[in-house]
Amino acid sequence: MPHEVIMPALGMAQDTGKIVSWLKSSGDPVKAGDALFEVETDKATMEVESPADGYLTDVQAEAGADVPVGNVIALVSDTAESSGSFRQAPAKTDGVDDAPLPDGKAVIMPALGMAQDTGVIVAWHKGLGDAVAAGDILFEVETDKATMEVEAGADGFVAALLAEVTEAAPVGDTIAIISAEKPANPVQRSVTDNGAAKPVAAPDPAATAKDQSIPAPRKAPKAQAVTSSDGRILASPKARRLALEQGLDLIRLVEAGHPQPFQVADLEVLRTLPAQTAGHATTSSRRLIADMPTDGFGAFAAWAAENTDLNDANALLAGLAATSLGRDAATIAVESFGQSRAYRVPSGPFSAITKAEDSSVPDLTLRDLRMSRVSTVDLGAEDAPVLTLMQARGGLSITLECAANQLSANAAIHLLSEFAGRMEQPLRHLL
Structure with missing residues (x-):
């Protein structure tokens, strides 16, 4: 069965991508991960990889062509011959709802992966x-590999929502509209109203636990299990959150050779693993301490402000913490003087850091106790990793x-x- 190669979204507000050059020719053999072509937007140029062997x-498009996001532009087939089964991008339609869509900035379903x-x-x-403001979080989207927050991308008002919670929307489809003026008649639709994908039923953990037909673990030898280069466990934010709430240890999946990244469905596999015997239980929490003779952050903050x-x-502080996580983007909660503020830290300069909703689920919490008399903490694990700053003998x-x-x-x-x-040494690490 042919695999589709789509035009990816390199940004939340991207509508099209320009094909800079094809790195493979029609009929060429390719391997999964091979670079097929280069695509350019107003912000970046990247290589698009083959989704399969x-x-x-x-x-369907030559070098220099501008292609709408989500359009299928080629196939990876079992043979070198043209398949004759090319699927054109679905036409946008108002479907069964005759109400016209309001004017405004379209928010599309982004692509979180090439396939x-x-x-x-x-x-x-x-x-x-x-x-809404351009940097406000508009919705959360989940694929089989990740869950991420998507920003509105424009200032204005929510004039249309064209997908419901738990529905799967095609990549590149418009799922919301942001208008400049407050809409008199905002539009609410589901994806199925537009003749697209069907709703995805949300799993019921209680019902699944009682179901005797629990899916078998995906088979993968330990040597072939996908892991990050720094040893970090790869799992979707939702899977991490549910595992923490339900007292499940994802390390047991790693030890069992279960392939990463872990998704919510993998928690059912974790529940079916045999109980650990004495002497083989994994550590439930971690606590590490670093002492430094000097604290260079104060001078750095004064320099930055001036x-x-x-x-x-x-x-x-949020920027330094997020950069230390080694992720493209992260939400950091900073607690100081009894108050908490969440920040969204994207990749790039610190000037792009924005305040997030206080209700946002952080990837990491940074607790600043340098102005307190507390000298030791041992509070245990929380919903996210916690870094606590304290004074220590003139240092940190x-x-x-x-x-x-x-x-x-x-x-x-x-x-x-x-x-x-x-x-x-903040400046040294920023240069």
Whole structure:
């Protein structure tokens, strides 16, 4: 069966991508992961990889062409011959609802991976008629590999929501509209109203636990299990959250050779694993401490406030913490003086850091106790890893606490070492 090669979205507000060049020709043999072509938007140029082994066929766009996001532009087939079964991108239609869509900026379903066809709406963070800023989180989307928050991409008002929670929307389809003026008649539709994908039923953990036909674990030898280069456990945010809430240890899946990244469905496999025998139980939590003779952050924050527009010290702390995590983007909660503020830290300069909703689920919490008399903490694991800053003999002490299923031992050591180095010499790590 041919595999589709789609035009990916390199940004939340991207509508089209320009094909810079084809790196393979029609009929060429390709392997999964081979670069097929280069695509360019107004912000980036990247290579698009083959989703499978086979032959490149049915190329539909030449170099220099602008292609709408989500359109199928080629196939990877079992033979070098044209398949003759090319699927054109679905036509946009108002479906059964005759109400016209309001004018405004279209928000599309982004592609989180090269082989992704759809994304499932996990939650809408804004409702019809709500005012939004470009950086506000509009919705959460989940694929088989990740869950991420998607920003509105424009200032205005939510004029249309074109997909419901738990529905799978095709990549590139418009799923919301942001209008400049407050809409008089906002539009609410489901994906099925537009003749697209069907709703995806949300799993019932209680019912699944009682179901005797629990899916068998995916078979994968330990040597072939996918792991991150730094030893971090790969799992979707939703799977991590549910595992923590239900007291499940993802390390047991790693030890069993279950392939990563872990998804919510893999938690059922985890529940079926044999109970651990005495002497083989994994550590339930981790606690690491780093002591430094000097704290270079104060001087760095003063320099940034004087020479740049970066005058929010907590945002700078969030930036250093997120960079230490080694992710493209992260939500960091900074707690100081009894108050908490969440920050969304994307890849790139610290000037791009924005305040997130206080209700946002953080990837990491940074607790600043440098102005308190507390000298030691041992509070145990929380919903996300916690870095605590304290004064220590004129210098700085940093304690990392996390559950074992949040970070592997190597990942915990890497995070604390990276953050400690950045707090000691912030400028050196930014250059």
